[in-house]
Amino acid sequence: MANVTGKHPVDEMLPAGRLFLYGLQHVLAMYAGAVAVPLIIAAAAGLTKEQTAFLINADLFTCGIATLLQTLGIWKLGIRLPVIQGVTFAAVTPMVMMAKAGGMPMIFGSVIIAGLVTFLLAPFFSKLLRFFPPVVTGSVITVIGVSLLPVGVNWAAGGVGNKNYGSLTFLAVAGIVLVTILLINKYLKGFLANIGVLIGLLVGMVVAIPLGLVDFSGVSTAPWMGIDTPFYFGVPVFDMGSIIAMILVMLVVMVESTGDFLAIGEMVDKHIGEEELTRGLRADGAATMLGGIFNAFPYTAFAQNVGLVGLTGVKSRFVVAMSGIILVAMGLFPKLATIIASLPNAVLGGAGIAMFGIVAASGIKTLSKVDFDKNSHNLFIVAISIGIGLIPLVAPDFFKLFPNWSQTVLHSGITLGSLTAIILNAFFNGSGKNDTDDEMKKKLSGNTGMMQH
Template sequence: MKTSDNIYQLDGRVPLLQAIPFGLQHVLAMFVSNITPIIILANVVGIEKGLTASLIQNCMIIASIGTLIQLYPVWKIGSRLPIVMGISFTFLSVSISIGVSQGMGTLMGAVIVGGIVEGLLGLCAKYWLKLIPHIVAATVVTSIGFSLLPIGANSFAGGQGAADFGSAQNWIVGSVTLLTCLLTQVFAKGFLRSLSVLVGLIVGYILALCMGMVDFSGITNNGFFALPKFLPFTPEFNLGAILSVIAIYLVSATETVGDSSALCSGALKRQIHKVEMGGAISCDGFVSSISGLFGCTPITSFSQNVGLASLSGVVNRFAIATSAGIMLLGGLFPPVGTLLTTIPQAVLGGCTIMMFGSILFAGFGMIAKSGFSQRNMIIVSLSLSTGLGFTSASQMFKIFPQIIQTIFAENCVAVVFILAVVLNLVLPKDKEAN
């Protein structure tokens, strides 16, 4: 039976008209983050505007495919969890390096091969996931929450590098958006409470529109319908580039482990199963290979959407699947995607602050469930203090080879993950109960 209450059930049947707002809420939470990596890469590498517009289309379609496979697995590929996928920021630095020095063809070749490697790792996850016990996953989830806070703050202020960064306009719009989200979350009930982020975004958008912060120019510049461009770059295969990208894929896999663990802990109120984790990783990898065929960088699970699911409690797969449908429309009908890009960064920042905080809260909850033994205290405290501290002073990595800098210098999640795994392996078990 289809009822609105089923939005809080993984497999409940939900009426389409009631599911769509929840899907739209997820799209709005991740849309700008999904297309931003390819926009930055295109600007740095020097890709012409017409092709850049096609790549933005492709980003939407790839995110849609990845989300649907996570929700409704193909064989062992996909987790069957309410995970929303999108283009990863984690690969941006290495993508720019390879794209500038060796060309986009070499980058796409590395993305395709690396994705296959990560996908195979996901299929074999049961053999190595024992290296990631609950306390390690909890530490990684907490580090993801901390790593997202500057992103939310930068958006709140107008977006890093924006001419009006930190302006009074951005402060007003961001604050009103955040306050609306908070008041809706605290005082609204039932259906409306679960849509607190969407309500905040609508109020913030209307305010920004009244303040002249929304630009509608260019909505029809790319036509009303366009098919995705397949193989915009001819793949070339260079061993050095492939190894560099595979190293980042391993980092991306750890983020997926953390995101899927946080989702199960925060939204589903249980621990993740190894089959689900392996499926999430394999989807990450194999869909990233498809992404390379369409000229896009790798895909991954989006932490902001994990935070949204935890905050709203909406985990219904069909409701989340409507977000994939909206992204597909955004890819096939350019004006839809372009309209979503008109949302000011300050509005998105006001929405995401609370969502990112909910990921932190999920991490703290996972740590509490693991227990506060001396051994766990050492794993968590040393991993987080080193990972967050060292990457905040990234210049200290300058004595290391470039590949080490690329992986670790500005990626606290990678540092935290490696340290947590090593500490879990080397610390004596007799410290568990002390």
């Protein structure tokens, strides 16, 4: 749906000041998730403090490049939607094993080859899009949102492993952030409503400082400049077993990215076809190859930022492109990254609960287009796919006796839910579509925007 300028809101260029604030809001929402993976891998590989800092900065730098590639697009790369890129958690387990067995060069060798395979497979994988009618996409988006909610809840309680986990102080700070966001959305309109999450985070930061929850100690010692040099940890090692494991991870990533792309498409009212999906998945592959070269990891769309798009109603892809520029700057200027890292988990938790809940609500909204009366089989598709998708969330040890090679898939609720929905839809409804869903899509076309202010 075009605006008064004749452009789709996704392609609208906003004033520089608003671009920066909206972009910063996205960076604050994804920062904790972005640095978690390099911290885990650094610990497994036994890296020094200096090497760990370099790994984090390399990751932020490559996050920014990957986000720019996805949002702006080059040649046949990039889905050109407000999609921010980050390291996939699906790769953590195999990368920890590689770090212990062969160090960082083994990880980066497998990442480069897996990225290349993803790039080449993208046009073939996108042909599976016909197996994603509303009954499937709605189920997948709902599972994505519900799977993310524990992250926000744990942040609100102070973060997993915190000795004061669940402290009333943490919960109060998170509550203040959440209430601030709700009040802003209730009483304010336009620009101020669109930066409601950013204002909520700033209010939370102001409250947290006198409570002693904000630690700026590392800012003074952090260097001003840090250059990300290719193959900093040595020449990549191409181990066949590691490569196969990483390719399996990227197949999982392609399923998850497809769900995220479709969720974003629903929120910004933009059709996602085979061509768009191919461009998006190619960008994932190219960014992952780049990650292997620049000492980083496999990249995918960050689902938490999907919720932020829905919560704010800001649809411009150039906003997230600005996030990419900020991430590149953070990678090049470690002192800036350290300041952003000072944001307490409890503050992030208040915003996280709202953002992740919005993703789940968006999935429910998509499911509202599905006819459950004329086709009662759709009820089973939704029920079973969400139920199986939540198994890793409610029972983390459920699949612990399954073979090691299967753990990457079985520990991803999003992948389990997606595969279940696709298989059940094909079983009950045939090739992936049914007339009822097509009719509903026609009737409801033009009414899929998530929120307007």
